[in-house]
């Protein structure tokens with residue numbers, strides 16, 4: 131399974147949830163598969179999906195799911211100790227780890243070589259860290275939502291991308307409808 135297969139699988143679980151999605155192909159794929167006003171697509175700022183999601187979770191009570199990638203987490207490594215030390219039990223970080231920088235041509239990341247993001251997250255002090263297979267991502271995510279405990283999920287999948295159009299929505303529109311969903 132590749133990232134888009136996981137996104138298709140979990141789309142029903144993401145329905146009506148506040149979702150912050152990683153820049154590039156992950157956002158484009160999620161937009162194609164199941165666009166909803168409560169999705170915040172990153173059109174800039176690689177690496178900050180997990181940070182923005184944590185901030186939204188800390189600021190209000192609804193569940194927030196950040197969908198991030200291995201390359202993106204590696205880009206913003208300060209995010210894992212920040213998450214560990216600012217616990218928000220309404221926050222779930224789903225790292226879709228395909229061991230590659232998918233949006234730029236599938237160059238391998240260190241997460242696909244020697245570095246385990248699961249072990250790094252645990253070493254940073256994150257308490258509920260679950261590594262799962264691509265096929266188990268849906269049930270792992272649902273369990274994390276039901277647990278009402280801040281959870282980091284590292285879903286391991288194959289590298290690969292589908293052909294998707296770019297997101298043509300204005301970033302201001304994406305922001306405003308997301309803010310309305312937060313406040314609804």
Ligand SMILES: [Mg+2]
Pocket residue numbers: 199200201202226227228229230231232239
């Ligand atoms: Mg990746």
